[in-house]
Amino acid sequence: MHKKSGIALILAGLLAGCANQPGGLQGETLDLGDSQRVSRLFAYPNNCSVICYRDWTLEQTVEHYLQQSLTRDGYPQANVRVTRKGERIHAIFDGTPTDYGKSLLQLLDAGDLAYQGASQLNSDGKWQYNWYFFLPLGMALENRKSVELLHFPPDYSLTQAQDYLRSSTTDRWASLLSFNGVQAEQTPAYQTIIDIAPIAAPASAGSALEGVYGYFTSYQRRMVSELSVGSGDTSLPMVAFGAPVRSWITQQYGVNLPVLGLGQIDAAPGQQVSVLGANHPSYIWYAADPANNKGSEAAANAAGIKVMGQDLSAACWQAGMGQQPTADPQQTLNTCTEKWQVTEKLQTCELFFTSVRNLKPDEAAAKCKAG
Template identity: 65%
Template sequence: MFKLAGLSLAALTLSAAAHADVDLKLGSTERVTRLFAYPNNCSVICFRDWTLEQTVTHYLSQSVQRDGYPDAKVLVKTDNDQLYAEITGVPKGYEKPLAALLDAGDLAYTGASKLNADGKWAFNWYLFLPLGMALENRKSVELLHFPPDYSLTQAQDYLRSNTTDRWADLLTDNGIPADQTPAYQTIIDIAPIAAPANAGKDLEGTYDYFKDYQTTMVKQVSQNASGTVLPMVAFGAPVRNWIKQQYGPTVSVLGLATISPSAGVKVPVLGSNHPSYIWYVADPESYTGDDAQAKADAAGLKVMGQDLSAACWQAGMGSKPGSDPKTLLNSCTQTWQVTQKVKTCELFYTSIRHSTAVQAAATCATPPIKAQLQQLKAPLPESAVPAPHI
């Protein structure tokens, strides 16, 4: 092998590939303004008084960081009413998934425009695409309902919400380093609408308007840059129902299915509770009777076991592509609902009840709770009011 200054030609070639410059024409000012929900957070006074170029730079910088390119640089500029992005320190071809996301965003905008023309758009909704997530080094996909409005208006971060934060914690409980969880959380919301967190029921009639966007996104992210099929988790009843409507199979909580977003591609999908569901079922006010607290604890423990099992499957399938989905799921449920049920209990009390580790350990050692832990796979107690639309 030819050497130059102590480096092999292969090493130099690899280094050059790892630090290629990519350029992408984002489109007209009008297009970029609507696809990046610009301005993100202005109402006379802007929470962050950013230009359009600064806003785009912000989201693209999030993506390169989450893809594992900490030294990458993003430059966004406008020329003759057209915006261009130049990204250095990323591999050649890095712009392709970004271009695909924006093209899908055009479909979302068309759907939202039709929704508004039909008088079904609410005054406090925002079109919000899944910006700022990993574009290349994706490990798994999360199918969710809609992003909460504060992720856009306050955080300007699609992965900043109580829902995504809780699930990231569950992934770390299953061995994924905290700084790597964004690679597992490529999100597709069936309603690309940032809305108040309690707006789930109001969004029921919107899904069909975004069918082209939804199916295009699922097709695009079902494989990573190297062609590896990515596992998907379907969170919450609306999303699980959408899977059945769009692709055919019924997906229950901790139920497995296979969908085919494009010819020859078979994607494993696991049904899960919505990450926020536990806060509802574990709320004593959701139950009646003197034993409301006990019912809430029992339900919370069961959902915690289910959620940890789902995150375990997601972590395992994402870190070891090609694993057998059913075998892994059996292993995960055995771990969190049988072998490590005490750990499941302690995580419930520290993360949901906000107990200290010592308090949680003491609570989980009491006879009533130990008895409940023998029933982790039993049906949930019936609540006094209907479950939220999540």
């Protein structure tokens, strides 16, 4: 082969390779901060006492959560490599938009505010031995569809799963989104979570954590402002789960949100966000417990079916507004409540018995048809 033509072919190959890259997907390198900052913001080590459940380095831990974000953002072929240079920790992205890291850096900057609040909480003697500082890592950073406001993440999401979306709460809500037409692999895009207490704790810690919100006000409001930004001039829909979170919305934004109550909050100047009040995803097991219904199984089932209808309606609104953020929020809610509490009431009943009472579909259908 002639030397000149060989060089030409190589150049042509390189240009063809560049042309075949998805538009704007080139990657970038981010400086995440020094190792001390990155360690605390990524809760490192995530799961160690004397023995580490997963004996990962700091770099492996950061890679793990950032790869989760890439997948949930719809870039499964992209990858990230985390390196250390002196005391600085760098994340090197490949196959992502060139500005992909902006949302990550915003999250970490907000995380600094959360860490300051947690440190003050500890200085005031209110931090408990079985609490873990835990930011919402591994979420969709760019291609979000909606935002979920919750109370606090369960401890096992950090110490066992190392996955913020691995919990019975998020699993149940993902199934409700699926019942409303969201593909299973798409549900993480709808479940970008802001916990008003960035503390992984046992499920029994709820009442203790209700007294710590004031330590995280700057963090909370910044997260709501930044994560509710959609494309163009639209804001992403938000669901506020559970009484403590709905009360927090009232206290912070002056909007009263009962279950299936719809409101608008000013997340930032000129940025209005539609927020729907909802039950906590796990509330249905409390509502449907015969012990909380004077021992009556029939009353417990009726209470559970009512909550199921509310939850399906809320997930329907979230799915609908996530797909069409410019849609009318109230009209979308009216359509959803009509569907699940009137038109499809029988299906609501059957879904309660299959997903909460664990009956087989034919057993659930027979029970609901019998009234």
